[in-house]
Amino acid sequence: xxxxxxxAPRAPGVIHDLGYARYAGERRPxxxxxxxxxxxxxxxAWKTRWRVKPWILVAALITVVAGGFMYLQTHETIRALxxxxxxxxxxxxxxxxxYDFYLKAAFMVTMTVGAATIARDQESxxxxxxxxxxxxxxxxxxGKLAGQAVLMAAVFAAGPLALAAFRVGLSASSGEALDxxxxxxxxxxxxxxxxxxxxxxxxAVSALSPRRTVALGMWAAYYIVGVSAxxxxxxLTWAPLAAIDPATAVNAVAFELFxxxxxxxxxxxxxxxxxxxxxQAAAAVAIVAHRVARLAEGSVGGSS
Amino acid sequence: xxxxxxxxxxxxxxxxxxxxxxxxxxxxAALALVRAARGKALWIALALALLPVIVVSVRVxxxxxxxxxxxxxxxxxxxxxxxxxxxxxxxxxADELEDRTSAYLWSRAxxxxxxxxxxxxxxxxxxxxCLTVGxxxxxxxxxxxxxxxxxxxxxxxxxxxxxxxxxxxxxAAIATLVPRHAVATAVVWLLFVDAPVGALPIALQxxxxxxxxxxxxxxxxxxxTGALTLVAVTALAVALAVRRIARME
Numbered sequence: 001x002x003x004x005x006x007x008a009p010r011a012p013g014v015i016h017d018l019g020y021a022r023y024a025g026e027r028r029p030x031x032x033x034x035x036x037x038x039x040x041x042x043x044x045a046w047k048t049r050w051r052v053k054p055w056i057l058v059a060a061l062i063t064v065v066a067g068g069f070m071y072l073q074t075h076e077t078i079r080a081l082x083x084x085x086x087x088x089x090x091x092x093x094x095x096x097x098x099y100d101f102y103l104k105a106a107f108m109v110t111m112t113v114g115a116a117t118i119a120r121d122q123e124s125x126x127x128x129x130x131x132x133x134x135x136x137x138x139x140x141x142x143g144k145l146a147g148q149a150v151l152m153a154a155v156f157a158a159g160p161l162a163l164a165a166f167r168v169g170l171s172a173s174s175g176e177a178l179d180x181x182x183x184x185x186x187x188x189x190x191x192x193x194x195x196x197x198x199x200x201x202x203x204a205v206s207a208l209s210p211r212r213t214v215a216l217g218m219w220a221a222y223y224i225v226g227v228s229a230x231x232x233x234x235x236l237t238w239a240p241l242a243a244i245d246p247a248t249a250v251n252a253v254a255f256e257l258f259x260x261x262x263x264x265x266x267x268x269x270x271x272x273x274x275x276x277x278x279x280q281a282a283a284a285v286a287i288v289a290h291r292v293a294r295l296a297e298g299s300v301g302g303s304s
Numbered sequence: 305x306x307x308x309x310x311x312x313x314x315x316x317x318x319x320x321x322x323x324x325x326x327x328x329x330x331x332x333a334a335l336a337l338v339r340a341a342r343g344k345a346l347w348i349a350l351a352l353a354l355l356p357v358i359v360v361s362v363r364v365x366x367x368x369x370x371x372x373x374x375x376x377x378x379x380x381x382x383x384x385x386x387x388x389x390x391x392x393x394x395x396x397x398a399d400e401l402e403d404r405t406s407a408y409l410w411s412r413a414x415x416x417x418x419x420x421x422x423x424x425x426x427x428x429x430x431x432x433x434c435l436t437v438g439x440x441x442x443x444x445x446x447x448x449x450x451x452x453x454x455x456x457x458x459x460x461x462x463x464x465x466x467x468x469x470x471x472x473x474x475x476a477a478i479a480t481l482v483p484r485h486a487v488a489t490a491v492v493w494l495l496f497v498d499a500p501v502g503a504l505p506i507a508l509q510x511x512x513x514x515x516x517x518x519x520x521x522x523x524x525x526x527x528x529t530g531a532l533t534l535v536a537v538t539a540l541a542v543a544l545a546v547r548r549i550a551r552m553e
Contacts, residue, residue, distance in 0.1 A: 111488035216487045217391030221352045229355050233362045
């Protein structure tokens with residue numbers, strides 16, 4: 001009896017598992033992973049009826065009402081009243097004053113989406129799945145921030161830009177229209193600052209708590225009571241301190257850039273408002289990045 | 305007749321071999337209290353209720369009129385009203401409904417109304433105590449009996465406690481209506497609907513917790529009307545929550 005022939009050498013890299021199938025889907029470079037997370041964030045926000053849709057509708061209504069005031073100003077009756085000395089100069093005031101209402105719609109979005117986002121992922125154990133894949137904490141942070149910024153821009157930028165364009169369209173002459181084009185960069189500055197601050201800050205609070213409801217409470221506490229208390233102290237002692245309130249800061253920048261004089265309001269100077277919004281946004285991004293990096297370390301190898 | 309105890313379980317009836325409504329309420333209240341004591345929300349609520357003390361300290365340092373300081377302390381404490389009950393009662397009830405753990409409670413022989421009432425009996429006093437601790441501290445910082453009369457202070461504290469209970473009932477009603485967004489909706493309702501309506505000089509303000517609290521505290525037109533407002537809002541909200549939970553699948 002002859003000896004059995006030696007087994008044929010196995011081809012390297014072949015997996016002998018009947019259930020295995022090589023991944024045949026799209027392979028993305030790591031630099032695009034944040035876009036996937038951003039799109040998932042936007043899809044989640046848009047999925048149900050109550051997360052973001054009503055507040056975007058509210059922002060659209062604010063735009064329509066403010067535009068209506070602008071249009072009424074061009075009506076001959078109002079013009080006549082204005083010529084008689086009546087204080088009805090709403091044409092140029094409607095846009096900056098509308099920011100106060102956009103801020104309320106934006107706060108609603110932070111309550112239904114922003115302040116719950118990262119806490120929800122912690123609560124559901126989603127980090128294990130995120131970071132078991134080649135997703136870096138940086139991709140997650142950039143994706144969530146970009147997604148939230150898109151939502152905030154829908155509230156802060158779309159309406160004011162439409163109002164600015166409408167104001168240009170209401171101009172009586174081409175010279176006035178050219179002058180009014182200067183509104184666009186001012187809108188971009190105010191809306192950009194507001195978008196960045198209102199996207200980053202609730203996410204930071206969300207990263208601080210593993211429970212969604214606690215994160216929501218903490219954000220509401222910070223936004224409604226915490227900064228209000230400091231702003232009140234600022235109004236009593238040193239006006240720039242009031243800029244810690246993001247809503248007051250956005251209004252202060254808008255009023256300054258659009259040259260609106262509200263005598264009864266104690267507003268911080270524009271420099272303090274801009275500095276406060278940028279610093280709070282930067283601190284918020286740092287908190288999110290730090291917390292997510294730590295959560296990623298703890299999640300890989302854990303169970304959901 | 306089927307009452308809010310659930311389908312086929314009349315009000316006040318004892319389930320087959322189960323707890324009476326009162327016993328179930330007591331058990332659920334104790335459980336809610338223990339959970340609150342172990343969670344972070346209680347400490348966040350307490351810290352939040354104490355925030356107005358900072359503003360009061362600054363105003364006292366600036367030697368503002370003590371009556372104005374007391375009024376400001378009360379108004380700032382009212383600002384915490386949308387949040388303190390929302391983070392204490394909202395998750396307790398909404399998580400139960402959203403996570404479907406309420407199904408386990410439905411399977412027990414206890415009346416459904418005891419779930420809402422039990423949570424409220426356990427947590428509404430906690431919310432009221434958190435709020436009043438903040439205001440009482442502000443009163444002491446403002447100068448105590450030497451600055452604001454004890455009777456006025458008691459009135460303010462009582463008004464805030466009653467407002468805390470009323471707000472807790474509203475939060476419970478909202479949690480049964482929209483369990484997924486209970487905290488957000490409750491905060492938005494109390495902040496953007498109840499508070500502005502209460503500050504407006506219109507008849508509708510009589511349905512506002514803020515109006516009721518101010519009136520009872522002596523900052524409004526009529527304390528009796530304010531007290532009636534708070535009682536009516538609380539009763540209406542509890543009735544709504546009980547009715548809603550009784551009809552849930």
